[in-house]
Amino acid sequence: MPINEQLASHVRTVLKSEQIPFKEEEQSGLCFMVNGNICINVRGNALILRVGSTAAEAAIGKEGCWPMTHNGKSMTGYVYFEKGALQIQKDLDHWIGLAMKFNNSAGSGSKATWFRR
Numbered sequence: 001m002p003i004n005e006q007l008a009s010h011v012r013t014v015l016k017s018e019q020i021p022f023k024e025e026e027q028s029g030l031c032f033m034v035n036g037n038i039c040i041n042v043r044g045n046a047l048i049l050r051v052g053s054t055a056a057e058a059a060i061g062k063e064g065c066w067p068m069t070h071n072g073k074s075m076t077g078y079v080y081f082e083k084g085a086l087q088i089q090k091d092l093d094h095w096i097g098l099a100m101k102f103n104n105s106a107g108s109g110s111k112a113t114w115f116r117r
Helices: 005-017 053-059 089-106
Strands: 023-026 030-034 037-043 046-050 065-070 073-082
Touching (some): 005 089, 030 089, 037 089
Antiparallel strands (some): 030 037, 037 046, 065 073
């Protein structure tokens, strides 16, 4: 599935403006790694964000947002947003900011192998 380049470009711009070192990898979309951890994944017209358990629980149930699952298992701390749920730039920036904040505080870790296909 091709990624939404406009969405990927926006994520890139926000990460750079905050001077957060990141690495891009192709993993079921375009994955932005922070501190060696998956932070944000642009998959088609959607975003997968690693925001931590508390923020994920608050997000789930909002329109266009649901828990990230892999092989039928809910991935704690990750949420999946449809593009339509983040039409307002303020909302998009809010969730990208939460992902950056969580990943900066989470420290370095190993790459999640469940993301690879």
